[in-house]
Amino acid sequence: MKTILLASAAAATLFAAPAFAQNAIGSVGVTYSNPSVEVAGDDVDADVWTVDGTVALPAADWTVTLNGAVDYTKAFGEEDVTGVAAAHLTKMWTSDVRAGAFVAANDIGSGNDPVWTVGAEAQKYLSNATLTGLVAYTTSDDSDADIWTVGGDAAFYVMPNLRLNAGVSYNNVDVAGGDVDAWTYGVGAEYEIENTPFSVGASYTRADVDSIDVDTWSLGLRYSFGGGLQARDRAGAGLNVSSITSVLGGL
Template structure:
């Protein structure tokens, strides 16, 4: 666990240093809390999740780049660390590119690669999608294929509403395929003339193969640098992490 915390702390420290290093970078740092109600095969359980996270977008030569990272603690017990690197190029009013990332804890490591794209429509709406392949090889050997999309609507420069939908299928040695669906909604509001915002969301995940479903309510606080919430989004600083795509993290 100490190795995981050290690695994730280094990522978050990098994100923070980028704020002071260049006024041209765009991104955020934040803290989140989530409460999950899990129903698996008729057994109910509650899980509290605490997270520190951040992301920064910058230029990498002729390409755009984003690095995001997170430290996540589950119920005061297990802690995981995750990071994702994105590289992309502008296409019209959007971008296309790829990503590679991983999330690791004492018990399991999930890594993955994939493609993603974003289209900014009519100045108020952004469409974002990602698809990729992931692998787990600690406790068991498993392949994961996943796809996920978001619709983001900006009522104002600093008020964002988001809807998301995702699907993942896991193929493990000696186990039949496990399919999982997830859907969520989120709102973020940045206070006038400040870089500070609050975020709240709800996510639902369901797997008939496991006879399991989970409902998560989350709240958070963020510091945005480099512009408004809309600037952060349309610059390519709000791309989804590998953890979010493959389901390794519960709240990000």
């Protein structure tokens, strides 16, 4: 029942969004990920299937961006379904600079308290690139952890329908036993199939959290509405909290 409720709520929100905003732009995707967690020399693999979506809703110089995802995870001999949701409010302060704030909740439906994140973010738009930076604070009651994150990402458009990106973030994790420094970094690519609204993507992310290393490979298929790859970035539909989510996966 939990799986049905989460999937239904996500689908209703993401697919209804274009209907109530004429200028809405965003995407819906399906992704398979294979995280490999290394703890004290032991490797544990997981299988994760994700259905996610993002929609950006403009209002004059302001934009509301909504993210939602449902994850089905199979690991450690167990299966689980959880949700992620985020809301961003940003403004175009100049013709090529967007900045604002966001709030996000992870581990929805897991049976634990949601993991909350608040932060500030900014994007700089160049002719063939998008630069993104964020500062965020995350708190997890169940893990008894507080996380400060500073991160950045650079996306380059080799062609209008091919985007390559690389990102890195530094995280200070305050847990019961003391402070832990963590790094998350990764690369990715997305190719939009010519004359279609579909694109394929692949990414690699690594999170180093003290003695825990998490390496994740992902492959996905995405459907875009309202515009293509670069149009999504320019409209604020590329905003997300993936770097924070990667760090939380190592805790």
